Amino acid sequence: MKLLKKLLSSILFCIFIFIINNSLIFAQKENLNVFDRWIEWSNGENMLPLFLNKQAYGYLDIREDEIAKLKTKADWLKRQKKVKEILMKIVGPFPEKTPLNPRVTGVIQKEGYRIEKIIYESMPNYYVSGCLFIPDGITGKRPAILNVIGHSLESFRREIYQIVIHNLVKKGFIVFAIDPMGQGERIQYTDEEKKMVGLYKQSSTREHSYANNQCLLSGSSAARYWTWDGIRGIDYLLTRSEVDTERIGLTGLSGGGTQTAYIAAFDERVKAAAPAGYICGFRRLLESIGQQDGEQIFYHGIANGIDHADLIEVFAPKPYLILATTRDFFSIQGARETYREVKNAYKAFGKEENIGITEDDYGHGYTRKNREVLYKFFQEALDLPGVPTDEDLEILEMEELNVTPTGQLSSYLNGETISSINKKETISLIDKLEESRKNIKEHLNCVRQKAKELSGYAVPYGECEPVFRGRYQRNGYSVEMYALDGEGDYVIPLLLMIPDGGRKYPAMIYIHPEGKSAGASPGGTLEEMVRRGFIVAAADVIGTGETKGTSTYPGRAGYGAVIIGRSIAGIQAGDIVRVANMLKKRNDVKKDKIGAVAFDELCPALLHAAAFEPSINSIALVGAPVSYRNIISHRLYNYSLTFIWGVAGALTAYDLPDLAGLIAPRKLLMVGIKNQMKEPAPSRLIDRELEFPRSVYLLKNVPGNLKIIDEISSENTDSILKWWLE
Secondary structure, three states, rough: OHHHHHHHHHHHHHHHHHHHHHHHHHHHOOOOOOOOOOHHOHHHHHHHHHHHHHHHHHHHHHHHHHHOOOOOOHHHHHHHHHHHHHHHHOOOOOOOOOOOOOOOEEEEOOEEEEEEEEEEEOOOOOOEEEEEEEEOOOOOOOOEEEEEOOOOOOOOHOOOHHHHHHHHHHHOOOEEEEOOOOOOOOOOOHHHHHHHHHHOOOOHHHHHHHHHHHHHHHHOOOHEEEEEEEEHHHHHHOOOOOOOEEEEEEEEEEEHHHHHHHHHHHOOOOOOOEEEEOOOOOOHHOOOOOOOHHHOOOOOHHHHOOOHHHHHOOOOOOOOEEEEEEOOOHHHHHHHHHHHHHHHHHHHHHOOOHHEEEEEOOOOOOOOHHHHHHHHHHHHHHOOOOOOOOOOOOOOOOHHHOOOOOOOOOHHOOOHHHHHHHHHHHHHHHHHHHHHOHHHHHHHHHHHHHHHHOOOOOOOOOOOOOOOEEEEEEEEEEEEEEEEEEEOOOOEEEEEEEEEEOOOOEEEEEOOOOOOOOOOOOOOOHHHHHHOOOOOEEEEOOHHHHHHHOOOOOOOHHHHHOOOOHHHHHHHHHHHHHHHHHHOOOOOOOEEEEEEEEEEHHHHHHHHHHHHOOOOOOOEEEEOOOOHHHOOOOOOOOOOOOOOOOOOOHHHHHHHHHHHHHHHOEEEEEEEOOOOOOOOOOHHHHHHHHHHHHOOOOOOOOOOEEEEEOOOOOOOOOHHHHHHHH
16 A cells, blocks of 8 residues: 555656646747757848848959959059949049139138138039148148048047148148038038937938938939049149149048048049058958948949959059058958059059058057158158158147138038939939830839849749748747748748648738837737738848847948949848748648738838739738838938938839839738828828829729728728738
8 A cells, every 4th residue: 555655646746747847838938039049040130241241252253353364554554444434433423513612711820820711612502611721931832632531520620630730731731621521510410300310329420321322312322422522622722822733632531531542533633642541442341340331332332343442543653552550440451452452553553662551550540650651651742851750739629620600511501412412413313214104014114124123133043941940839820930041141030820720821921120020929910910811921031130230330231232233122022022932832821812011111122022023912011111202302311321221223213103013903002101201191292102103003904902091900900901802
């Protein structure tokens, strides 16, 4: 009996342990992260930049092969001609030169020099402010240096820039320091406007990218304006009687180094150039900090075979100095490699002594050593001998160097901005688009072709079997987790929510800026859709959810796509089609009932996907931008600086409503359409922008298949779903 009791007790204890253990198992908290505990996918936040980089390296490899074949002066002259034509195509065309209308707003006399406060118009009513520093006692003509400035709100008034300016003036040079757009006295947005559109989170670089995104939609870039302002600054110097027009120098640090490299590549009047804290080379730049701010990219630059070295090589064999520091975030290795390549070009010209590099152990900025090398470089290159010693000179108060009485050109002269000029220049593109739309069939064929080309959409092919990562059983349905192969080496994390019942269901692809987990919790939006009879495929298209990056530069991914001739929207469109292809292979999916819904800034991605892939037969856009035209037509817009929503050059051939026309006769639901400020678009704006897709649906005799409503509510959800499934 004792033995029996002991055995029974042991059995009961085992049952108890089994129940406890299983209770713990069943009570496990859901983890819907596909990448968790998977080494191969542990770098989700960098999947997108690595994918983009690999394509950039392909273009750079082609370029390096071309460079390796250049041996003679004739080879390099041919290369220079080719690069200049490419640069003009991707940065220009520049506007015609119009009167500068310069004005002097004040003069300050200092010990040994005077400062003239200058305003000129680089384009009509587009003002540039600067200070001209002129040494006393000039007899004859002197060399002049245009000093362009890095990313400081104070611009040339900041101490690190004044040190260089005053030393150059002390050594006898005339120096013209100008404000870049978005800095100094050229801030283009008021404090209230900046708060409204989120431009306060970082320095002036955000204002640069903000303006750049509007330019990109029109097939231009902010780099054009940066370069042109400098070219016109040289125009002004050449009007001065004190300036020797054959001895013009150019220098700048950081963003000023960028401008120096740009201007020198375009303006042959520059006789000596010295960029600091910029020259690196795209390969090392992309390997390290990644693509930078809006003004630091060329439209499809790398896709056209352009690297930092090209900006110097077109300048050869004139004197050029690269200033670098070993701990700069611009890779010192990249600077050295660029220098080695450029040196071969100078050697072919027989002027190897005209290319130089100086280094010092420092972070991002100037050092005394590098400044002294800079002074010596200009003294020799511009034939003004002297002692290159860096001196401690008077640093002026910021207000003393203000050119305008109000401290800002915008409040003083209320001139043009990049946004207003781009808007005017885009009118001709819009007119061509409107004219093309008159022939609907031909226009749509053109849109399909050009949208694929400009967005960089790649037709998915050769998809592999998705990797199954596990399942959670919920009340009435299951949640399965998958990793689906993307276009390159990245994967698409995916949740598949499947109703219990074992029959065929219509499917809905769900794309949300917050990723697949948005609305995926029990009782959430996706559960409601499952209970209404849908299989729901919620995907982290590249750049969202588990593949979202953490870069402090918001445009890193978007601009990384632009420079290789692609767009994030076009790449994400490919992801959406991959999800659709996966669904078509499933036995529990009705293949003729695959729909998709996207939200906010991901709506352009779905529009592109649906325009190219007919198997997505029902499309819903929630909070979509009404058009790209609407975004460039206003001074302010509230779409993110990431540019994941945009396609560079789109307005040269199509707009979002044209893609909607390509979806006809399939069902297209547009809910809560937004204007440029992400506010509900007024009906008159919707009527104007969506006139074309409405005409296409009418032509195909299905006007009812394009449905536009203010918002989905509990009262109209059932009727909308019934309409969707009919």
